[in-house]
Amino acid sequence: MRARKGAIVDVGAGSSRLVDCLLDQGFHRITVLDLSETALAKARARLPPEAPVEWVVANVLHWQPSGRFDVWHDRAAFHFLTEASDQNAYLKVMDQALVSDGHAII
Numbered sequence: 001m002r003a004r005k006g007a008i009v010d011v012g013a014g015s016s017r018l019v020d021c022l023l024d025q026g027f028h029r030i031t032v033l034d035l036s037e038t039a040l041a042k043a044r045a046r047l048p049p050e051a052p053v054e055w056v057v058a059n060v061l062h063w064q065p066s067g068r069f070d071v072w073h074d075r076a077a078f079h080f081l082t083e084a085s086d087q088n089a090y091l092k093v094m095d096q097a098l099v100s101d102g103h104a105i106i
Contacts, residue, residue, distance in 0.1 A: 006029065008069060009030075009065070009069045009071070010031070012035075014034050014075065017043075017046075018073065019032050019051075023052075033063065034057065036057070054066070060090060065096075068097060069099065070098075070099055071105065072102065073105045077090070
């Protein structure tokens with residue numbers, strides 16, 4: 001399978017299987033972020049240890065990404081933010097993390 005070059009972050013991923021599908025499709029620059037270390041451990045346990053995934057346990061509102069992304073996928077984070085200040089903090093992180101022609105899926 002041909003490697004796909006796009007960098008993808010899955011925010012609020014939990015133990016979602018999106019990372020499995022992205023790996024199956026040839027993506028190799030994947031970041032999976034969640035508040036729950038337990039949820040990420042479940043997802044990580046399904047995958048080989050050498051899988052090209054950066055696992056991040058963090059609050060997205062205070063996260064400082066190690067790189068920029070072509071795709072920002074939000075599984076279950078933004079819609080839980082009810083305070084305008086939290087929504088603004090989220091959008092600021094997202095804006096800084098996305099490349100100029102990147103895509104956000106919320």
